[in-house]
């Protein structure tokens with residue numbers, strides 16, 4: 001309990017940013033378990049489409065996570081959005097994104113439909129509330145040789161959706177065990193990457 005409080009405190013201090021605290025998300029999830037075994041949530045794309053973008057961009061994304069300052073756009077997320085034509089010119093097509101989440105939710109437990117709609121609403125409102133920072137991130141220039149600058153909107157929306165859906169998993173659909181509880185705590189602060 002105390003340990004967890006310290007980790008949370010370190011994360012808060014780290015995000016305030018004067019200390020070069022370890023980013024608690026950089027090491028990845030604390031357990032090897034697949035989150036979908038704890039709670040399968042609606043998703044935007046098939047795991048194979050996500051994995052294709054993941055393999056292509058994850059090493060750049062990990063390197064960018066160690067850079068301080070204005071948050072940099074995540075190319076894994078932009079690649080995923082591009083694969084479904086949801087992204088263009090700094091904007092996400094919200095209607096098309098909603099259709100994809102609802103199609104994914106359709107064969108699942110009926111609770112997911114409203115949870116997905118509410119999550120989309122919350123995530124777009126959140127992105128709007130930080131739009132200055134998102135725009136600033138889009139205008140960054142490469143910090144290392146070969147860095148591709150992606151627009152932060154895709155990562156902002158995708159990270160928010162993944163974390164919100166997992167966090168809102170109805171209790172009766174969540175597998176309660178040690179590993180899953182640890183993943184739940186981890187993903188309340190850290191995105192799926």
Ligand SMILES: *[C@@H]1O[C@H](CO)[C@@H](O)[C@H](O)[C@H]1NC(C)=O
Nearest residue numbers: 075078079082087088089150
């Ligand atoms: C996504 O598509 C845009 C063109 O709409 C392109 O400029 C950008 O490089 C693509 N991003 C990735 C990560 O492939």
